[in-house]
Amino acid sequence: MATEQRTRPPKIDSLALSGLDDFDADVxxxxxxxxxxxxxxxxxxxxxxxxxxxxDCELTTVAxxxxxxxxxxxxxxxxxxxxxxxxxLPRAFVRNVRIAGSRIGAFDLFEGKVRSLVISDSKLGLVNLRGSDVRDVVFRDCLIDELDLSEATVARMSFENCRVASLxxxxxxxxxxxxxxxxxxxxRHPDGLRGATIDSDQVVRFAAHFAAHLGVRVE
Incomplete structure (x- = not known):
């Protein structure tokens, strides 16, 4: 009997910052x-x-x-x-980073590399991961206007109590x-959802959307 395959959660590394020195922004x-x-x-x-x-840095209250x-x-x-x-941050490498309590209009990380990223309690206009190599990302309690994963390779990404206007x-x-x-x-372009997990309520909500994409008429 085949074993049921489960969606694997992101693997988030621990982050414990200690022994930090206070620096001025001019460095x-x-x-x-x-x-x-x-x-x-x-x-x-x-x-x-x-x-x-x-x-191993900490930046707090950043404009x-x-x-x-x-x-x-x-x-x-x-x-x-x-x-x-x-x-x-085009073509940046982000590894084991936390972003919390922030307001960012456009977060441009296109053509970059991301490993173990958590974004929480934040409002973001555009999250642009186009063409990026992304693994192990958690969005928690975030409002996002647009999330762009076009041409990105994404493994183990999850969302907790989040909303996005356009995916x-x-x-x-x-x-x-x-x-x-x-x-x-x-x-947008729902054929790119292969490899994603949705629940039954989302299936029902987007049934007409999926049908239109497939050219199926619902009467």
Missing amino acids: LAAFETIEFGRFTDVELDSADLSGITLT LEDVEWGGSRIFDTALTAVNAPRMS EVLHAALSDVDLRGLDIDTI
């Missing part, structure tokens, strides 16, 4: 390497942080305006109360992507 600069730093009440405007590496993080590497780091019209999955490669805790208004 944050392109291609710098910063370890064991604590940053509080950070305000950055039109800053270039391209290629920066943050390891960002037109800050570029392209190619950055952020490891074992917590960001709390981030307020940013846009966080631009884009064009040419996505999904495995163990658990959408049962996500209230979805619109799904």
Whole structure:
């Protein structure tokens, strides 16, 4: 008898930050390497942080305006109360990161690499993971306007008490992507949902949507 396959949950690494030194925001600069730093009440405007590496850092109450993080590497780091019209992290590597209590207009992580990311209690306009390699991500108590997983490879992603207005999955490669805790208004290119998990209520809700995508007339 075949064993029933269950959706595998994300594997989230533990994060315990200790022994941190208080740093001023002026040490944050392109291609710098910063370890064991604590940053509080950070305000950055039109800053270039391209290629920066943050390891075992804590950033609390962060205001960002037109800050570029392209190619950055952020490891074992917590960001709390981030307020940013846009966080631009194209081609970044994010590993074991927590983002909490934040408001981010556009979170651009396209063509990047993500491992063990938790975003909680946050409001996000666009979460752009287009073309990224993503594993082990949890969204918890988040409101998202648009989640773009186009052409992304995503393994073990889950949602807890979240809502998204538009989910884009064009040419996505999904495995163990658990959408049962996500209230979805619109799904774009639903054929990209292969490998995702939904519940029976979601099946009923999107029956007409799926039928229209397949060219099936419901009378």
